[in-house]
Amino acid sequence: MQEKQKELTFEEALARLEVVVKQLEDGQLPLEESLALYAEGIELVKVCNHKLDNAEEHIRVLLADDKGELMLKELQQAKGEG
Numbered sequence: 161m162q163e164k165q166k167e168l169t170f171e172e173a174l175a176r177l178e179v180v181v182k183q184l185e186d187g188q189l190p191l192e193e194s195l196a197l198y199a200e201g202i203e204l205v206k207v208c209n210h211k212l213d214n215a216e217e218h219i220r221v222l223l224a225d226d227k228g229e230l231m232l233k234e235l236q237q238a239k240g241e242g
Contacts, residue, residue: 168207169211170207170208170211170212173204173207174204174208176200177201177208180204184198
């Protein structure tokens with residue numbers, strides 16, 4: 161995964177992915193450019209999936225205590241980080 165894409169927010173990665181998909185769907189690019197865009201799109205999908213996995217893990221950490229109140233437990237470092 162490219163360093164620049166690791167730094168993207170979910171929203172930025174998704175917006176760029178939408179642009180890539182539109183360019184590929186247009187079908188006006190030479191083969192080499194299409195392949196490069198396709199590869200970029202795959203990396204953007206990985207970024208989005210990683211961000212969504214982390215968000216899902218954070219949501220799962222919210223637990224109800226015995227009074228029915230929500231509390232946030234400390235997360236272990238996410239897989240693949242650090």
